[in-house]
Amino acid sequence: MKLWGGRFETGPSEIFERFSNSLHFDKRLLAADVRGSQAFVRSLTRAGVLNTDECACMTGAFDSIREDSVKPNFFDGATDEDIHSFVIRKLKERVGSLADKVHTGRSRNEQVSLDTRLWLREECDRTLGLLRALMGELLALAAKYPDAIIPGYTHLRRAQAVLWPHYLLAYFEMFARDYERFTEARRRTNVMPLGSGALAGSGFPHDRAAIAHDLGFDSITRNSMDVSADRDFALDYLYAASVTMIHLSRMAEDWILYSSEEFGWLELGDGVTSGSSLMPQKKNPDSLELIRGKSGRVLGALNSLFFTMKGLPLTYNRDMQEDKEPLFEAADQLNGCLEMAGLVANSVVLRPHVPLEAANESWVVATDLAEALARNGTAFHQAHQIVGRLVLESVRNGKKPADWNADSLATFAPEFTPEMAALLHPREGMKTREIPGGTGPATVAAALAEAGARLQSLL
Numbered sequence: 001m002k003l004w005g006g007r008f009e010t011g012p013s014e015i016f017e018r019f020s021n022s023l024h025f026d027k028r029l030l031a032a033d034v035r036g037s038q039a040f041v042r043s044l045t046r047a048g049v050l051n052t053d054e055c056a057c058m059t060g061a062f063d064s065i066r067e068d069s070v071k072p073n074f075f076d077g078a079t080d081e082d083i084h085s086f087v088i089r090k091l092k093e094r095v096g097s098l099a100d101k102v103h104t105g106r107s108r109n110e111q112v113s114l115d116t117r118l119w120l121r122e123e124c125d126r127t128l129g130l131l132r133a134l135m136g137e138l139l140a141l142a143a144k145y146p147d148a149i150i151p152g153y154t155h156l157r158r159a160q161a162v163l164w165p166h167y168l169l170a171y172f173e174m175f176a177r178d179y180e181r182f183t184e185a186r187r188r189t190n191v192m193p194l195g196s197g198a199l200a201g202s203g204f205p206h207d208r209a210a211i212a213h214d215l216g217f218d219s220i221t222r223n224s225m226d227v228s229a230d231r232d233f234a235l236d237y238l239y240a241a242s243v244t245m246i247h248l249s250r251m252a253e254d255w256i257l258y259s260s261e262e263f264g265w266l267e268l269g270d271g272v273t274s275g276s277s278l279m280p281q282k283k284n285p286d287s288l289e290l291i292r293g294k295s296g297r298v299l300g301a302l303n304s305l306f307f308t309m310k311g312l313p314l315t316y317n318r319d320m321q322e323d324k325e326p327l328f329e330a331a332d333q334l335n336g337c338l339e340m341a342g343l344v345a346n347s348v349v350l351r352p353h354v355p356l357e358a359a360n361e362s363w364v365v366a367t368d369l370a371e372a373l374a375r376n377g378t379a380f381h382q383a384h385q386i387v388g389r390l391v392l393e394s395v396r397n398g399k400k401p402a403d404w405n406a407d408s409l410a411t412f413a414p415e416f417t418p419e420m421a422a423l424l425h426p427r428e429g430m431k432t433r434e435i436p437g438g439t440g441p442a443t444v445a446a447a448l449a450e451a452g453a454r455l456q457s458l459l
Ligand code: ARG
Pocket: 022, 026, 082, 108, 109, 112, 316, 318, 320, 321, 322
């Protein structure tokens, strides 16, 4: 069924219909479309356009459409232009010509904005819930190995020793920022557009605040032209989704490396890994590789909508129908990846002696030694030179930090005092980093507790 036609002498070509119809993807908005239409009908009744019997008849029919929509075959044979046209046809099948009144003063331009906002608001809540769950898994994984030491990396070269919980809390912070971004995206989405008409504002006296209240929106949009032209709320979600996917992808990359034979720190659970059809020994981190791979699709969705919106003249243009597939795709991929990442985190087993050994056998303590010299009065540049020479000498002679002691250090350079020899062991050096945000053991224990309390406050 068409919501227009009077002005045309012939109908659209079959090719154009196939080209432009969106029902096959925007049918996902059915529940939102029905809910919004029910609120609109109630508003028309308050505005004196419909009587209460007509209102009850239509809202009841909308209920039955929603109930029937879960049945298989509900959409079979439908050739309607979009979900809005489809729902009106279904309404007409149920209430006859009364359905002709439902679009009084309503444009699909405001309707599609409303439907997308209603759908996206729920999607934000789903994402926020999955983020909370993942953050909880990270804290649990940190708490399993509170004292474990790993080498932290820059340039993928061993840099300085950090506590395992400190490393995991870095991701916790990223996801906490993502949480804020989705909260903000939800806030911007949760604004009610109905009453805007096609672009100029409705010609009927709707109480817009009452519609907002009916549908659980925080407030109403302020400009009818902006409503028809705006997809910022979708871009905000896609941006938040893209940043989250980058965080997930980087965590996936870390854990793919750390679980490799070359690193050997982590064992991933059988439930999140796969084997090879040829090589019997393989245990592949496919779950993490897919998270890394799917991040590209979400970043692509953000770019897709950016390019669709760029340069569109105000107000609505049919180009904007191209917002939905990237939005649906991004939400599905994101939520799937968040769920998967939580399960992987839950399955991780750390072999603490492996990263500890990696820290011990490398010169991650070099900075600790240089800083100790500087604290004792040696200018930092000189201290850096002394320890640099110590490392060079050791590398040449195959010596590890533990091969040195207080005497040999003092012989190497008189600036070394006997107490500094303790810093040849990474765990000692970390104790000098009790600064807010640092990897000092007491600081990290407090940070873990604080993160737990912050997560609780999000529930
Ligand atoms: N299917 C359209 C979309 O998703 C609905 C709005 C159509 N409005 C119009 N004036 N053609 O954007």
